[in-house]
Amino acid sequence: MLIQDRFEKCTFSNSERVVIDFILNQKMDIQNMTTKEIGEATYTAPSTLIRIAHKMGFQGWNELKSAYLQELKYLETHFCHVDANIPFLENDTIMSIASKIAILKKESIDDTLSLITHDDLQKAIQIIRKASSIHLFAVSNNLLITQEFKHNMSRIQKHVEICSLQSEILFQATLAASSTCAIIVSYSGETDILNRCILALKQNQIPIIAITNIGDNTTARLSDCVLKICTREKLYSKIATYSTDSAIEYLLDVIYSCVFALDYQYNLDLRMKTSQVIESDRYSTVELIKEEHYK
Template sequence: MSCICKIKEGMGSFTETEEKLANYILDNRQEIIMLSAQELADRVKTSAAAVVRFSKKVGYKGFTALKVEMAKESYDEAEDFNTIIKENDSIETLIKKSEAINTKAVTQTYKLINKDILQKAIDSLNNCKNIYIFGVGASGLVAQDFQYKLSRIKRIAIYQQDSHIQLASAAHIGPGDIAIGISYSGETREINVALRKAKELGAKTIGITKFNNNSLAKIADFPLYIPSEEKEIRIGAITSRMTALLITDLLYLGIAKNDVDKTEEYILKTREIIKAFK
């Protein structure tokens, strides 16, 4: 998972001191790798202990580990777009902006992936009894897509469109089951209630949410992150829907490759029955 990306995505959850540290690090990346924790602290007018705490908050054992990861990264980044659309944009501009924003979102999503957590989530899905999926609104569309893909390879997942029925289904989850909650904000009440209930009943939980210290990320045994969006482009669930689909596709592929021969057999069977209606 990219160090720079983690710092950028964590901005919404940082304290004032942590935000100052984050901004200084992002603005002085090449200098940072040459500084000690105390030297960075002096520049930001804080303590070395605060620098270490910040490093741990973004996922590293200490400031040295953070610097090592930062030194590995390339600093050639695409130009950011502050807004997705303007009234006088031509169709050509609109296409270019859409391409740039979506390309950036895809790249950031893959950078945010923690391979160990993803592997544990896939292993749990391959060994579980039942799969329960929770999502409302645009996240519900992602849940439906995942349910459909799983059905094609004979892995039946339980998803209900009505949020109240979703909560009712959560009451029947048990040990050996998996509950997957999808929520960009991580604060969708129905999803968090369902996943808390699943944990209470002994099930493992997967959360697909933005990279932030939100409630869903805290609840989930296996949090899988998608990028945060700028407020200006939150005119609809555009990149959040796409990036959540990238995560569920990875989960699907991880399940499918567990037994490639069986997967191929099941897909051929579903294709044959659908062909009968064409």
């Protein structure tokens, strides 16, 4: 859940609610305001801000303020051109639709890139590097998206286990070896079966990488490493999962590429040699994509 949503839904006293309303109204303007100045503007004591922060699980006002401003900056500085939920309208031409979907996918990737931090990505790659194999957990549409990641990783001898039967994934999590690691893909972060898998994985002391939204959610809290993706779509009030799909695909491609780069020349040689043997009968009349031995 986003901080601004938690502001709306948490239980606060009357004086605390006055301060919350002020913060939500002023938005980025609170950046340079002290607790004293906010207190004077709302006719409340500066300590009210500290109580609000504690109620929301932060150590103090400065921590809450920093997190809130960072969230606002993300929400206000990205995704200006297309509505992620309704990217095109009834009267749009087919070329207009084509253009808007292209813009949406590009913005989703740019948005996700802006959320990647070096330390989080490095932590995820090191977890994968040390693991004997990867268990990847997802449901519904996200499950389909992960298949390409499994395919790519297998080409550099990295084993990824994906269970396609939702009724069986909890067994897979429970029986997972401690030498492995896990990737959980959950846009909402509140999918019950996936969070139950996390609890089972933690019992086996298996490190967990979460791919999820930017807000506070159960999956993120339970995981060892969190990689955030573009968070613009509603859960179901949308034409399709264009934005989320692009964000997840991009992030999985980034993970694969970073793992590939850990032993770049070996992996490149491996892919070239095996592909040349397995796909030697592939042919094209287009000069641009022809392989050298056909020229």
